[in-house]
Amino acid sequence: MNHITVEPKRIAIIGAGPGGLTLAAILQRSGFQPVIYEREPYNMNRDRGGSLDIHEESGQKALEAAGLLEKFKEAARYQDQNLRVIDKNGKVYIDETDDENNWDRPEIDRGELCDLLLSAIEPNCIRYGYKLERSVLLENGTTELHFENGSTDTVDLLVGADGAFSQVRSLISDTKVEYTGVTMVELNILHAAERYPELAAYNGNGKMFAMGDQQVIIGQLNGDGRIKVYVSLKVKRDWIEQSGIPFDQPLLAKQRLLELFEDWNEMPKQYIRCAEDRLIPRRVYMLPIGYQWKRQSGVTLIGDAAHLMSPFAGEGVNLAMLDASELAAAIIRNETIHQAIQEYEENMYAYSAEKAGVTDESLRMMFSDNAAEKLADWMNQFAGAEHSEA
Numbered sequence: 001m002n003h004i005t006v007e008p009k010r011i012a013i014i015g016a017g018p019g020g021l022t023l024a025a026i027l028q029r030s031g032f033q034p035v036i037y038e039r040e041p042y043n044m045n046r047d048r049g050g051s052l053d054i055h056e057e058s059g060q061k062a063l064e065a066a067g068l069l070e071k072f073k074e075a076a077r078y079q080d081q082n083l084r085v086i087d088k089n090g091k092v093y094i095d096e097t098d099d100e101n102n103w104d105r106p107e108i109d110r111g112e113l114c115d116l117l118l119s120a121i122e123p124n125c126i127r128y129g130y131k132l133e134r135s136v137l138l139e140n141g142t143t144e145l146h147f148e149n150g151s152t153d154t155v156d157l158l159v160g161a162d163g164a165f166s167q168v169r170s171l172i173s174d175t176k177v178e179y180t181g182v183t184m185v186e187l188n189i190l191h192a193a194e195r196y197p198e199l200a201a202y203n204g205n206g207k208m209f210a211m212g213d214q215q216v217i218i219g220q221l222n223g224d225g226r227i228k229v230y231v232s233l234k235v236k237r238d239w240i241e242q243s244g245i246p247f248d249q250p251l252l253a254k255q256r257l258l259e260l261f262e263d264w265n266e267m268p269k270q271y272i273r274c275a276e277d278r279l280i281p282r283r284v285y286m287l288p289i290g291y292q293w294k295r296q297s298g299v300t301l302i303g304d305a306a307h308l309m310s311p312f313a314g315e316g317v318n319l320a321m322l323d324a325s326e327l328a329a330a331i332i333r334n335e336t337i338h339q340a341i342q343e344y345e346e347n348m349y350a351y352s353a354e355k356a357g358v359t360d361e362s363l364r365m366m367f368s369d370n371a372a373e374k375l376a377d378w379m380n381q382f383a384g385a386e387h388s389e390a
């Protein structure tokens, strides 16, 4: 492992999501002392989303750089990588079991992943309750930070790991996120195996995608036994407000959602019927594919802040962690922050644009006619290409 050989720099990371935490863990391991500023009052990653598949070439690579790969492998759910893809009539196009799939993409719940990263970080390097309100580029290359709670700081390197609606991004670029045309409603089926054994068996150990009519129902087994359900619809941007669905009244809202799937097979509809708690509607946004910003000597972005994309190819968290490890390596390797940023950004622009393209293709396919059949063909081609490369 390399250690700092030059004057220590003051590094601020905005955001304690998977990207910011990974960056802090790797930098600390090499003797740097970054500070993470997080707007929430405490670690809220457990409440923010479900199971994530961590890819060998990105997420796992970053965990290795953080010295956490072995612990990850102990915690990860290798048995939960199965996939079932059906159409609206219940016709099965993909039905993978453990023995059949060749992925190295074990699952871990987001909260557990972030706890693992936190275990490698000195607690006093994270400041909770610090929402970045604005920042100012100073002539000497440093950046002045102003937080909602009245605190200020001045740093040599500011890293925006502050997600989709990044405040740091607005310092270096005018580009805004765009609505993808898809809105998701999140539901949860708690203790699925005990309470709904037939549905749990149907879902299997992993994910179920039911697709048709430009609508997708996704069932995703989580580590705590719940099936997280994402009802995804190709609708106008203001659908949440205009649909008239009372999302704060779960029973009624579920009934209204079911009406959208009236002529669908009963099994995918069960995912909506069996969900017991609140419904969370969300618009899905993205940054333009190939998004870049004007280089600054002391500011950069990682993760969703740098290349927000839809979740339909499962790349977001993996890229956030890969960015963190690439930026950390560049900081460790280079004499100056400016050189480090240049090296990191050139590299990151190339790989993230490629993944953003694949993700966009995946979204278009899932909301097109004959989506299940197309997805099956696409995945077979993809698997074929991986085999021939191996």
Ligand SMILES: Cc1cc2nc3c(=O)[nH]c(=O)nc-3n(C[C@H](O)[C@H](O)[C@H](O)COP(=O)(O)OP(=O)(O)OC[C@H]3O[C@@H](n4cnc5c(N)ncnc54)[C@H](O)[C@@H]3O)c2cc1C
Residues within 6 Å of the ligand: 014, 015, 016, 017, 018, 019, 020, 037, 038, 039, 040, 049, 051, 052, 053, 130, 131, 132, 133, 161, 162, 163, 164, 165, 166, 167, 184, 302, 303, 304, 305, 311, 314, 315, 316, 317, 318, 320
């Ligand atoms: C419904 C859904 C399902 C998804 N499923 C998957 C999946 O299966 N696989 C996958 O790889 N990805 C998935 N993603 C995407 C994944 O969650 C993100 O790509 C990932 O969390 C990005 O990590 P990040 O660290 O860049 O940002 P985030 O996780 O968004 O973290 C940003 C952090 O910055 C903090 N912050 C924001 N603004 C400020 C501020 N002004 N000051 C201080 N702190 C601030 C936030 O509170 C947060 O803690 C999904 C996303 C959604 C919405």
